[in-house]
Amino acid sequence: MRDWTIEVLPVGPLQMNAVLLLCPGPDGAPGEAVLIDPGDEAPRLLARATGAGCRLVQLLATHGHFDHVGAAAAVQAACGLPLRCHPDDEPFIARMPEIQAGWGFPGTPVPQVQADLLDGVTVPFAGGEILVRHVPGHSPGQVMFVLPGYAVAGDCLFAGSVGRTDLPGGDFQVLEKSIRERIYTLPDETVVVPGHGPGTTVGREKATNPFVRG
Numbered sequence: 001m002r003d004w005t006i007e008v009l010p011v012g013p014l015q016m017n018a019v020l021l022l023c024p025g026p027d028g029a030p031g032e033a034v035l036i037d038p039g040d041e042a043p044r045l046l047a048r049a050t051g052a053g054c055r056l057v058q059l060l061a062t063h064g065h066f067d068h069v070g071a072a073a074a075v076q077a078a079c080g081l082p083l084r085c086h087p088d089d090e091p092f093i094a095r096m097p098e099i100q101a102g103w104g105f106p107g108t109p110v111p112q113v114q115a116d117l118l119d120g121v122t123v124p125f126a127g128g129e130i131l132v133r134h135v136p137g138h139s140p141g142q143v144m145f146v147l148p149g150y151a152v153a154g155d156c157l158f159a160g161s162v163g164r165t166d167l168p169g170g171d172f173q174v175l176e177k178s179i180r181e182r183i184y185t186l187p188d189e190t191v192v193v194p195g196h197g198p199g200t201t202v203g204r205e206k207a208t209n210p211f212v213r214g
Contacts, residue, residue, distance in 0.1 A: 001128030006150060008193060009048065012040030013105075014067045017195055019152050020045070022052045023126035034058040034125050035075065036145060036152050037195065038083070039067050042074035056081060058123055062154025062195060063142040064089030065167075066100050072111035082114035084123075086134060088169075089141030090115040117143050135182045137175020138163030144182065151202070152193045157183055159192075159200035162211045179205075179212045 004023040011018050016039040025031040033054035035045060038061075049056055059081040061069050072083040072093075085093065090113055092099065097107030117123075119134035123145075131146040135156045142163070145152040155163035157179055165172040183192070188203030206214025 001148060002126045004126040006147075006193070007048065008199070009041075009045065010196075011044065012067060012070070014039075015196060016040065016067045017193065017197075018045055019193055020048060020052075021125060021130075021147070022049070022054050024053060028053075030055050032057045032125065034060060034123070034130070036060045037062055037068040037154065038071045038075045039069065040071050042071040042078070045071070046075060046078050055079075058125065059083050060117070060123065060145065061085040061089070061093075062144065062152065062156075063139040064092035064096075065139060065155070066092075066096050066103075066105065066108070068154065068195065069093055069096070069111065070100070070105075070108045073109035076111050083111045084114045084117050086117045086141030086143050087115035088136070089139055092139065092141075092169075119143075133182050135178035137165060137171055137173075137178045139167070140169040142178075146186070149189070150191050150193060151183065151186055153183065153195070155195040157192055157200075157205060157209075157212075158194040158196065159198050159205075160209060162209070163195075176212050180214070184212075184214045 019036040021034040031054035033049040056079040121132040122129035190202040
C-alpha cells in the first residue's frame with residue numbers, strides 16, 4: 001500500500017467524526033481520497049480532499065444513521081459517487097428525512113445508495129485494500145473499515161464506552177459479540193477511530209473499557 005494519511009474531521013451539531021483517507025498522486029498527479037461517513041458540512045469535506053490534491057474515489061458509510069450520512073447527497077452532487085453501505089442499514093437511509101424530523105433536525109436529501117458492503121468485502125485504496133468487517137449491535141448494518149494500523153469503527157466502540165443500543169435495530173448482546181470477536185481480535189496497537197469523540201486503541205479498550213472488557 002502506498003503512503004497514505006488519515007484525517008478525522010468532526011462535523012455537524014453532533015460532532016460526528018467524518019474520516020478522510022488521503023493518498024497523494026505521484027509527481028504532482030491527482031491523488032485519491034476515500035470519505036467515510038459524510039455526515040454534515042459537505043463543502044468542508046470536499047474542500048479538504050481537493051486541498052490535499054486528491055479526488056474522491058470512494059464514499060463509504062459505517063452505518064445508516066443520519067448523523068453519519070446526512071451530507072452524502074450533497075457530496076454526491078460534486079463527485080458522482082454512490083454511498084456504499086451494508087444492506088441492513090439501507091432502510092434507515094431511505095427514511096432519513098422522516099427520521100431527522102423525528103429528532104428535530106432539518107431533513108436532507110436521500111442519497112443514491114450502493115448497498116454492497118458485506119462482511120469480508122475489500123475496497124481498493126492506495127494500491128492496497130480496505131477490509132470491511134460487519135460489527136452489528138448499534139445498528140443491524142454497522143460495519144468497520146480496517147486498514148494497516150487503524151480500524152474506523154463508527155458507533156460500535158468509543159474511548160471508554162460503546163455504541164448505544166436503544167435505537168431501532170440495536171442489541172447489546174450482539175454489540176458485545178461484535179466488539180469481542182471482531183475488534184478485540186485486532187492487534188492491541190491498532191488505533192480505533194470512533195464515530196464520535198477521541199480515538200483509542202484496541203489494547204486500551206480491552207484493558208479498561210467498563211462495558212466490554214477483553
